[in-house]
Ligand SMILES: NC(=O)c1ccc[n+]([C@@H]2O[C@H](COP(=O)([O-])OP(=O)(O)OC[C@H]3O[C@@H](n4cnc5c(N)ncnc54)[C@H](O)[C@@H]3O)[C@@H](O)[C@H]2O)c1
Ligand SMILES: N[C@H](CO)Cc1c[nH]c[nH+]1
């Protein structure tokens with residue numbers, strides 16, 4: 001594009017998953033498929049440096065997690081779960097089946113039913129994300145999934161971090177397993193002696209977790225690819241560079257592979273934000289990760305005008321899109337490629353991440369071109385059905401038979417013609433005209 005200037009451009013902007021990661025994950029998945037629990041124990045030892053006797057988390061561990069938290073800590077987690085539940089219950093109200101008579105005697109419809117079982121992956125390698133269980137377990141239960149199992153990696157003491165475990169339990173997981181990364185995805189896809197295999201696996205994770213989901217797709221369903229965090233701030237000259245920098249860093253701290261992007265119509269905002277970033281790195285306890293993410297993947301784009309900035313934002317198809325312009329709502333209809341959009345100075349990504357009720361499990365790696373984030377619909381199947389009366393069949397049969405004739409699908413044609421009335425006069429004029437000749 002000629003009307004944009006990159007003040008900072010990522011050196012390697014490829015979003016392809018590395019071949020080495022693909023191979024490593026293939027080996028892990030084969031191991032889990034062939035060797036079940038034995039592989040889970042070995043791989044947990046190898047990647048997490050932990051030995052556990054049981055993969056499944058015991059009632060006692062869950063109780064200990066409850067007790068390890070203060071009342072305020074539990075209340076904060078309960079609040080997130082409740083907000084996420086309310087938002088997704090509302091979502092469910094907007095998902096409907098129907099049945100309608102499209103022509104006389106031709107009744108067509110659809111029913112929306114939950115999958116029988118789902119597996120929620122809850123990331124916890126770098127930071128045990130405490131809001132994450134709400135995002136993948138609560139919508140499953142709201143959708144009506146009978147059996148929801150959940151996996152999270154062990155912390156140094158050999159079990160799931162207490163706040164995360166409490167959240168997994170409160171969110172409604174039926175069984176909880178302490179296993180992380182690609183091996184967790186493999187266990188839920190193929191089932192092992194301890195881990196119940198499921199119909200669909202959901203939830204975000206690091207590049208190994210994401211690649212594992214990609215590889216098990218087909219054997220089980222998956223939601224979409226939800227990898228390392230991405231944020232794009234779309235700012236005009238009214239944006240506050242201090243806030244812009246703060247919000248970019250809030251996603252950069254997730255992962256060295258996180259992608260923080262600024263697209264602005266103001267060169268001043270672009271330059272001041274870069275200065276602010278330098279000033280703010282030092283105050284972060286997560287400085288190392290945030291700096292690596294910014295240095296390697298951060299980008300600053302100055303666009304000539306707001307329409308161009310909007311086009312650039314759509315091209316990125318970013319996970320989190322934060323719009324910090326004078327009238328953010330004016331741009332809403334023109335923005336269509338993003339996982340979730342945050343409008344105005346008072347709506348930072350962190351609210352969606354942690355507490356407001358929308359889902360933080362969102363598409364990365366440009367997947368927002370064809371998918372949104374987790375919704376109740378992630379756990380639902382839309383199943384169609386049809387029932388025709390004799391009159392309805394008489395209307396449709398000649399049309400179906402004509403298509404069969406064109407294809408040479410003779411058995412299909414006979415199946416359609418078997419529904420033709422014996423008395424041709426019962427066919428409409430049009431149907432009589434096109435009816436295949438004997
Ligand atoms: N897109 C989204 O919706 C979304 C939501 C939340 C979090 N996230 C992302 O999830 C990620 C969480 O990362 P994480 O590392 O904490 O989580 P994780 O829980 O996905 O992975 C941890 C596991 O990775 C495995 N692992 C580590 N190094 C490995 C190696 N070299 N080979 C094979 N396996 C290895 C270990 O078994 C470990 O248990 C972050 O990037 C965050 O941005 C994305
Ligand atoms: N940022 C959220 C938790 O703080 C989760 C997330 C979404 N994408 C990447 N990470």
Ligand SMILES: [Zn+2]
Pocket residue numbers: 229250251254350353
């Ligand atoms: Zn976050």
